[in-house]
């Protein structure tokens with residue numbers, strides 16, 4: 001049956017139904033700041049991703065839900081325009097590829113690689129304002145809204161920044177696609193990088209796994225595996241669907257099927273602060289066909305998760321809905337079982353992913369917002385334990401990380417202490433694992449995954 005290129009009026013009405021509901025965490029755009037003009041510009045721009053790629057990711061996430069793959073989703077807490085440079089993008093992709101290689105070995109299943117990038121330019125905040133000394137200004141809400149610099153002009157929300165965010169996302173995605181299809185992702189390179197990592201004295205405990213991977217690669221070579229054919233890897237882009245004007249403006253109707261996709265990224269998620277059942281965010285994502293994530297904090301109940309399932313995934317499409325739990329290391333073992341059990345009892349297949357970052361943030365004695373590596377590892381361990389006890393599938397991990405040698409999270413074998421945090425504390429919002437901590441986490445999670453398999 002041919003599909004009309006004219007979207008049905010009721011579809012367009014449905015896509016705008018969120019406008020009648022309370023939308024948390026939206027900026028107060030100043031009167032006359034040109035919101036309509038910016039939205040018009042965005043509506044005229046080409047999509048950043050293709051609907052077929054989103055469907056492919058849905059299939060991959062369904063595999064992860066069944067235990068046939070494992071999701072690795074990671075990247076900056078908040079991308080910034082200034083840091084969208086070739087070197088930074090390369091190092092983040094490289095870190096994710098290195099982690100994925102280790103996890104693939106650990107799990108003996110494919111790793112679904114999803115960047116928290118090419119669109120992660122907005123942030124929900126605890127407070128609408130920030131005070132420094134005598135001065136109070138609007139809080140920084142991500143580069144797509146305002147600027148981090150603490151001046152009244154910089155903190156003023158400017159809708160044109162959404163257009164800049166679109167272009168920065170397009171440039172980032174372009175380079176990511178080049179890296180992941182042009183030979184950079186060749187498993188032989190990736191493994192050589194990891195060998196360098198485990199050769200450091202502090203990482204000696206990971207050497208045996210690195211040696212095992214070496215052996216496996218030699219075995220594959222001897223069997224005639226065509227490594228050249230594996231130079232391309234699938235890599236997807238995701239971000240929080242927070243700024244609804246931006247997400248709506250990039251939502252397009254797929255001409256093949258007449259279905260709506262948010263083409264700002266392959267997957268989008270709704271955060272813990274914006275997942276109100278009667279709120280605008282869940283309403284909006286319920287109308288798009290992309291795979292959708294929803295963050296769940298420790299106060300989530302079984303009724304909450306089932307209401308989210310009914311709203312976002314009424315057709316029970318495997319891979320459509322990913323629950324990203326962020327409970328905190330001290331809480332996950334109590335808070336996670338009831339909600340997983342409830343979903344299991346209802347016979348619903350969702351993809352369970354752990355975010356071991358957002359429940360483990362604290363302020364260090366020296367005043368930095370930080371996370372401790374041991375807490376991060378403990379939350380992931382708790383996630384695996386809970387799923388093992390319930391006979392359900394721990395489907396993936398979502399981490400805030402960077403490819404740079406920043407000092408934002410304490411701990412890890414490189415032993416970053418509170419006193420070291422000031423050396424390279426570069427995040428504009430939450431603390432990220434640095435390159436080495438990220439790889440170390442991958443080795444530890446690979447051991448946990450090996451036991452799952």
Ligand SMILES: O=C[C@H](O)[C@H](O)COP(=O)(O)O
Nearest residue numbers: 077123124125126127429430
């Ligand atoms: O990344 C998550 C949130 O945006 C972040 O934790 C909020 O931080 P805040 O409490 O400093 O506003």
Ligand SMILES: C=C(OP(=O)(O)O)C(=O)O
Nearest residue numbers: 124271272273295326358
């Ligand atoms: C804000 C975030 O997380 P959460 O919604 O879980 O707090 C985030 O992942 O950037």
